[in-house]
Amino acid sequence: xTTMRIPTDxxxxxxxxxxxGSLGKAVLITLxxxxxxxxxxxxxxxxxxxxxxxYRDGQPLIPEFQNIGQWGGFLSEIPIFRWxxxxxVIAAGTTILSLVLATMAAYxxxxxxxxxxxxxxxxxxxxxxxxxxxxxxxxxxxxxxxxLLNSHWGLVLADTAFVMPVAMFIIKSxxxxxxxxxxEAARIxxxxxxxxxxTIVLPLIMPSIAxxxxxxxxxxxxxxxxxxxxxxxxxxxxxSVGLSSFLGQFYxxxxxxxxxxxxxxLPAIIFFLWAQxxxxxxxxxxxxxx
Amino acid sequence: xxxxxLEAPRxxxxxxxxxxxxxxxxxxxxxxxxxxxxxxxxxxxxxxxxTVFPLIRGLLLSFTATKLVNPAGGKPVGVENYEYLLSSxxxxxxxxTTLLYTLFTVIFSVGIxxxxxxxxNTAFKGRGIIRAIATIPWAVPTVAAALIFxxxxxxxxxxxxxxxxxxxxxxxxxxxxxxxxxxxxxxATVWKLTPLVMLVMLSALQSVPQELREATWVDGAxxxxxxxxxxxxxxxxxxxxxxxxxxxxxxxxxxIIFLITGGGPLDVTNTLVVNVYRTAFQDQNLGRAAAIGALxxxxxxxxxxxxxIVEQIQERQESQR
Numbered sequence: 001x002t003t004m005r006i007p008t009d010x011x012x013x014x015x016x017x018x019x020x021g022s023l024g025k026a027v028l029i030t031l032x033x034x035x036x037x038x039x040x041x042x043x044x045x046x047x048x049x050x051x052x053x054x055y056r057d058g059q060p061l062i063p064e065f066q067n068i069g070q071w072g073g074f075l076s077e078i079p080i081f082r083w084x085x086x087x088x089v090i091a092a093g094t095t096i097l098s099l100v101l102a103t104m105a106a107y108x109x110x111x112x113x114x115x116x117x118x119x120x121x122x123x124x125x126x127x128x129x130x131x132x133x134x135x136x137x138x139x140x141x142x143x144x145x146x147x148l149l150n151s152h153w154g155l156v157l158a159d160t161a162f163v164m165p166v167a168m169f170i171i172k173s174x175x176x177x178x179x180x181x182x183x184e185a186a187r188i189x190x191x192x193x194x195x196x197x198x199t200i201v202l203p204l205i206m207p208s209i210a211x212x213x214x215x216x217x218x219x220x221x222x223x224x225x226x227x228x229x230x231x232x233x234x235x236x237x238x239x240s241v242g243l244s245s246f247l248g249q250f251y252x253x254x255x256x257x258x259x260x261x262x263x264x265x266l267p268a269i270i271f272f273l274w275a276q277x278x279x280x281x282x283x284x285x286x287x288x289x290x
Numbered sequence: 291x292x293x294x295x296l297e298a299p300r301x302x303x304x305x306x307x308x309x310x311x312x313x314x315x316x317x318x319x320x321x322x323x324x325x326x327x328x329x330x331x332x333x334x335x336x337x338x339x340x341t342v343f344p345l346i347r348g349l350l351l352s353f354t355a356t357k358l359v360n361p362a363g364g365k366p367v368g369v370e371n372y373e374y375l376l377s378s379x380x381x382x383x384x385x386x387t388t389l390l391y392t393l394f395t396v397i398f399s400v401g402i403x404x405x406x407x408x409x410x411n412t413a414f415k416g417r418g419i420i421r422a423i424a425t426i427p428w429a430v431p432t433v434a435a436a437l438i439f440x441x442x443x444x445x446x447x448x449x450x451x452x453x454x455x456x457x458x459x460x461x462x463x464x465x466x467x468x469x470x471x472x473x474x475x476x477x478a479t480v481w482k483l484t485p486l487v488m489l490v491m492l493s494a495l496q497s498v499p500q501e502l503r504e505a506t507w508v509d510g511a512x513x514x515x516x517x518x519x520x521x522x523x524x525x526x527x528x529x530x531x532x533x534x535x536x537x538x539x540x541x542x543x544x545x546i547i548f549l550i551t552g553g554g555p556l557d558v559t560n561t562l563v564v565n566v567y568r569t570a571f572q573d574q575n576l577g578r579a580a581a582i583g584a585l586x587x588x589x590x591x592x593x594x595x596x597x598x599i600v601e602q603i604q605e606r607q608e609s610q611r
Contacts, residue, residue, distance in 0.1 A: 025409065029420060032406050036424045039438045039481060042449060046441060058447055105333035112326030120330055127341055128535070129590040131542035133566035134583030137576050138347035139340070141361035161340035164333065193325045222431045224545045229571065240433040244549055247440060254441055261434040272429035273422055280493045 040265075047071070047259035054254055071259055078252075080260040082235065083242035086152065087264070090227070090238055091220030093156035094163060098216045099209065101160070102167035107197050109168070110175040111183070124165040132162065132225055140229060149230050155238075158226045163219040167212035174208025175201060211279050214271065221268055239264040352581035358574035371581035380557065381565070381582065388561040388589065391476060391547070392540040398480045400533050403487025404525075410488070411495045421492070428485035436549035439478040440465070443550075465551055471558040475547045482546065487532055494528035495521070523608075530604075534597045541590050562586040 045063040046054065050070075053060055075081070108114075109121060139158060140149075148154030178201065186196050202209070224240040231237055237245075243264060246257045272279070352371055356364035375381040410421050427435070442450050443464035451461040464474045498521050506516035544563045547553070553560040553568055560568070562582060570579035 025412065025414065028409055029414070032409065033420060033423050035402075035481070036427050036485065039435070039442065040426060040430065042442065043434070043438045055447060058452055059449065101333040101336055104329040108326045108329035112329075114326040117326075120334060123334070123337060123342075127337065129538055129542075129587070129594060130341065130345065131544075131563050131566070131583055131586050131590070133542070133544060133563040133570075134348050134580065134587055135341065135344045136567070137361075137570050137580050137583070138344040138351060141347070141351075141576075142344060144361055157340060161337065164336065168333065193329075197329075218429070222433070222545075224433055224549070225567070240431060243433050243437060247437065247549060257437060258441070261437050265430045265434040268431055269426055269429045272426070276422070276425070280489050 040269075043258050043262055043265070046254055047262050049255045051253050051255070070255070074256045074259045077256050078242070078260050079235075080239065080242070080263055083237055083239040084263065084267075086236060087221050087238040087240065089152050090155050090159065090223070091217045093152065094159040094220030094223075095213050095216040097156060097160045098164035098167045099171075099213060102164050102171050102212060103197075103202070103209070106168050106172035106175055107201065110172050111180075124168055127162065127165045135161075136225060136229060139226075143230060150233055150236060151230075152236065154230050155223070155227055156220070158230070159220050159223050160216075163216045167216050170212040170215065171205060171208050174205035178204050210275060214275050214279050217271070218268060348580045349584055351577055352584050354577045356576040356580075358571065358576055361576060364577060367577070371578045372585075374578065375581055375585065380560075381585075383557060384560050384562050384565045384582075385585075385589070387472070387557075387559060388541060388563075388586075390472060391479075391543075391559070391561055392537055394472070394476045395479050395483070395540045395543075396533060396536045398476070399484045399487050400529070400536060402480065403484045403532075404491050404529065406484065406488045407491035407495060411492060425485040425489055427482050428489070430482070432482065432545040433549060435478060435482050436546055439474070439481075439550055443474055463555075466555050468556045468558045471551050471555050475550050475559050478550055479540075479543065479546050483536065487536065490528060490532050491525065494525050498524045530597075530601060534594070537593055537597070538590055541586065541593065562589065 041063075042059070045059055045061075048063045048065060048067045048070075049059050050064070050067060053064065105120075105124070109117065109124075143149050143154050143158075146154075148157070182200060182204075183196050186200055191200075221238075222240060223238070224244065227238050227241045228244065231241060234242070234245075239260070243257065243261055246252045351363070353366055353368060354364045355367045355370070356362075406424060410417065410424060414420075430438075442448055445451065445461070445463060445466070448464070450464060455461050462470055464470045502520045503516050506519055507513075511519065542563055543561075544567065547559050547561055547564050548567065551559045553564040563586060566579045566583045566586065569575050569582060573579075
């Protein structure tokens with residue numbers, strides 16, 4: 001269980017750590033923070049800028065917080081909430097569908113020894129190698145025939161195909177860590193496999209499920225290629241496609257676009273910060289053992 | 291290693307033969323007996339429909355002259371699409387671009403990510419907040435990231451050009467000058483993906499046995515020596531996996547390049563995947579696009595095979611030590 005140790009912010013050996021080149025370390029940490037944080041800070045600044053400050057004088061280094069009132073006006077220019085709603089539907093659908101499929105498959109691959117187990121594992125892994133671009137052309141043809149173009153359902157189905165295997169590896173590594181004796185005891189008491197999975201295993205692997213859920217949700221929330229190809233009606237666009245439609249168009253001011261980008265990024269960032277610990281342990285378990 | 295066999299109660303552990311699985315009635319027994327396949331069935335069928343079948347159809351499509359106006363299928367042309375591609379400069383440029391983009395992205399994101407993780411794993415004030423800031427880019431949606439960078443790279447009002455001209459380095463057409471196209475998309479990608487490497491490496495660092503490191507200090511090793519002797523070997527498996535994943539993901543990455551440069555300027559960022567998309571939906575040539583995709587898959591497979599060979603060799607060396 002040592003691999004489950006969760007990162008804590010407690011400096012365990014401050015004495016030894018503090019001795020180590022503290023000035024150099026401070027510089028490196030500052031560089032890292034600026035590198036990672038600046039573009040997000042800049043996005044916020046752009047959304048608070050006026051057209052004059054963005055296109056004539058250059059964006060000020062300090063965000064113009066006095067302009068926060070203009071945000072309300074931007075909402076009438078771009079149907080961002082409709083797009084965010086579409087993104088949410090797609091992301092939620094992708095999450096639910098991939099979790100159900102992935103959990104069952106993960107349980108089978110973790111707890112059973114059977115013919116074709118290696119092949120099944122390989123199929124899951126090999127989806128990581130597959131470029132979406134190779135699939136998108138035939139998928140477009142299939143969806144056109146099945147009436148799934150211009151539908152959120154089609155996107156949920158396509159997105160799930162790519163994120164479900166990842167979710168499977170994350171959940172499988174969670175199940176691998178549960179001592180098998182717990183299940184054996186339940187089986188001796190006459191529990192069926194389905195009941196063991198739902199009442200014993202599931203509560204124990206909640207951290208892995210949560211990590212897989214976050215990854216799946218992110219994937220559905222961010223996905224662009226399928227959405228851009230399959231959805232032509234702007235009412236049905238997720239935020240990713242809606243926002244991308246402003247690239248290369250000069251008549252939509254950057255402050256409006258960046259405000260919408262901020263609205264698009266913020267839920268993901270908050271969600272990520274809130275669930276970070278779970279993501280990290282789930283992700284590493286999944287990626288390392290996958 | 292867990293097994294699916296059931297031990298008889300109160301017998302010697304692990305010695306008992308597998309017992310009949312329990313279940314109530316015929317249906318229950320059927321479920322118990324074929325549990326593995328029943329649990330696996332939905333996911334495998336799903337992948338068969340949405341991954342394997344389209345993959346095969348895509349491969350078949352690559353031997354036809356299918357156009358976007360008639361996606362159901364065009365006339366078969368044998369290996370014509372492949373012949374055309376293998377003798378076209380544009381295709382080979384695309385291969386080289388993909389390899390360069392992958393190489394730079396992996397080197398920088400794995401390098402900075404690992405170094406950052408080592409840095410953030412040491413003790414200092416405000417570590418929690420710093421870690422959160424350093425890993426935020428991973429949570430920023432790709433389209434939002436692309437918009438931010440397009441604005442940063444903007445010719446007249448972009449902060450990058452304002453900085454370079456303030457430093458006396460002049461202004462550059464980051465997105466229109468072929469010299470800088472690859473740099474522009476690589477920087478944005480590294481920004482977006484380094485946090486993922488950092489998160490994974492931070493978590494790997496959590497499981498480095500501290501007792502072992504302290505033992506080397508007692509033996510008089512310097513911090514660097516104990517890093518080489520204990521920490522690095524412990525990180526190697528994770529480092530190898532994340533490098534492989536970053537490599538495969540870079541070969542198939544589409545969004546950030548397509549959105550920032552659209553494959554331009556003058557095709558310098560036209561990676562294989564962007565090339566597939568443009569050939570399919572701009573040139574409307576589905577057959578040829580599928581052929582590019584198939585060759586891209588071959589590239590991914592080659593990289594993976596090389597990775598596994600290298601890993602085998604390394605593991606053999608490690609076990610011989």
